[in-house]
Amino acid sequence: MTPLFANGPEPQTRIIIAILLSFVLMFVDHRMQGFDSIRVYLNSMVSPIMYAANLPQRLLDWSAESLSSRSDLLDENARLRESHLLLSERLQRMRFLERENDRLRALLGSPLRQDIRKMVTEVMSVESNPNSHQLVLNRGSLNGVYEGQAVLDENGIVGQVVSVGTTTSRVLLISDHTHAIPVRVERNAVRSIAIGTGSWSRIELSFVPHSTDIKVGDRLISSGLGQRFPEGYPVAEVSSVVSNESLPFAQIQARPIAALDRVRYLLLLWPPDAEKQPQKGALKNLAEEAEALIP
Structure with missing residues (x-):
């Protein structure tokens, strides 16, 4: 094919x-x-x-x-x-x-006399009973703390030591209803007694005649009577004055200058004739407090 x-x-x-x-x-x-x-x-x-x-x-x-x-x-x-x-x-x-x-x-930097012994202390606890205004501090007899010792914050007087342990102490605040402190008016040196009312923000002046020259805004300072509190430290400021002739005495209320409901660091004071605390020791205490704040 x-x-x-x-x-x-x-x-x-x-x-x-x-x-x-x-x-x-x-x-x-x-x-x-x-x-x-x-x-x-x-x-x-x-x-x-x-x-x-x-x-x-x-x-x-x-x-x-x-x-x-x-x-x-x-x-x-x-x-x-x-x-x-x-x-x-x-x-x-x-x-x-x-x-x-x-x-x-x-x-x-509070207005302390330079020749007075002092020590910084810290609040460890607060009394849980609402009717008792007390604090516990981290200083005791080993640090020279004694009963009746004056306690201040940076503004004014807070209270006094009422019991002392080896390493702790208990403070009764000026707002406690069982506490009383001799005071005088800074303006005219009128003397009186300031008594706690159980309120953080109020104390009262007792047995003040109606004719006494005390006005709202007057500053009350420690009088030094009784040798318990040093003279001249701020205590309170007069907030209310009621002069009712039907009552035997005037009703005068004052507001504590110290921040009693939020204190953290306080100062312990010694009498002027006590052994003066060396400045080195005060700085050491302050350094220990600062180190304790740093985790």
Whole structure:
């Protein structure tokens, strides 16, 4: 049977022809730049295919970068949150220490006579009985504390020591209803007795005649009578004067100058003839209190 089409050249012939054509095309392209314009069109046609072929790799790179960036951001956010909490805690502690330092400075700068012995002490606890205004201090007989000793804060007289242990002592505040302190009016030296009422913010002057010259706003200071409290320290400020002739005495109320309901650091005073406490010891006590505040 005769084939419909004649057979083409042999495979060897085809290879030779292809090689010759390749050399001719290479020579024409290299020497005559005859395919520059064609190459531009071919590159334009092939570019979408190249982009499509490179797209999976770019997607993988973008995904890896996104996951890495998200992980880094989460780690950085966690570190910043932890750092923020630590700094906030440190700031709160520094503010607390600053307030405590201001209280200690004010306490040591209170109007004390330079020749009087004194010691800084800290309140350990407050009497839970609402009818008894007492505090427990962290100083006792080992520190020379004695019964009847005057106790002050940075503003004025707080009370007196009523019992002493080896390392602690108990203070009765001037607001307690069983406490009384001799006072005098700073303006005109009128003397009286200030008695506690059981209220943190009020004491009363007892047995004051109606004709006594005492006015609202007068400052009451310790008179020194009774040798219990040193003379001249602030006690209270007169807040109310009621002169009712139907009563035998005027009703006079005063507001304690010391912050009796929020004391933290107090001063213990000794009589002027007591052995003077060395300044070094006072500074040591203050240093111990400051160190105790730092965790």
